[in-house]
Amino acid sequence: MIEHIRPAQLPDWLARHAADRPLLLDVREPWELEVARVRPDGFELVAIPMGQLPTRVQELDPARPTACLCHHGARSLRVAAFLAQSGFEELANISGGIDAWSLERDPTVPRY
Template sequence: MLPDPSHTFELDVAQCQDLLKSENPPLLIDCRELNEYTHCRIDGATLVPLSNFMGPAETEFSSGDVPAIIYCHHGVRSLNAIFYLREQGFTHTYSMAGGIDQWSLLIDPEVARY
C-alpha cells in the first residue's frame, strides 16, 4: 500500500522493493542520464532523464493518480522530479531515498555502483 502522499516524498529502498513486487506495482522511472542508465539500472525501469522531464515525463503518466517511484543516483534529482510532478498534479509520485546506489548496497548487489 502506498503511503499518504501529503506526508511522504521519499520511500526507502525496502519499501520500494515491496511495492514493486506487489500485485499492482507503481511505475518505476529512472531520471538519470542515458550514460548512467546504460551503465546500470533497476530491472523494469523506464528512462526519463531529468534534463528533459518537462516533456517526456508526462507521457509516462495517464493521470495524476498513476503511482510512480522515481530514482536517480543518490536521490537528489528524483526529489526534484517528484516536486515538479506534484506541482503538475501527479500526487502519487515518490522518490527512492538513496537512489540506485542504496538499491545496490541493500537490495541487489548485482547492480553496479559508480
C-alpha cells in the same frame, strides 16, 4: 505528498499501490543507465532523463503512483516535486538512489 522510501521498501510501496499500476521512473542520464541499470522485477520501469522531463511529462499518467529514482536521491526528489506541481498525487522518492539499490536490493548493480 512525496513519500520517501528506501530501495528495500520498494516492494511494500509497490504492493500498496498494485491496483493502480505503479511505475518506477528512472531520471538518470543515458550514460548512467549504461553503468548501472535496474532490472524490473514485478514493476514497470520508464527512463526519462531529468532534463527531458518538462517536454516529455505527457508520456506519464498522473493517475499512476510513480516512484522516482536517480543516483543518490537528490535529482529524483526534484523530479517528484515537479511531478507534484504537475498534478501527480501518489509520488515516492527512492532515497539513496541506485547507489542504495545496489546495497539493499541487488548487489550485481555496479556502484559509481
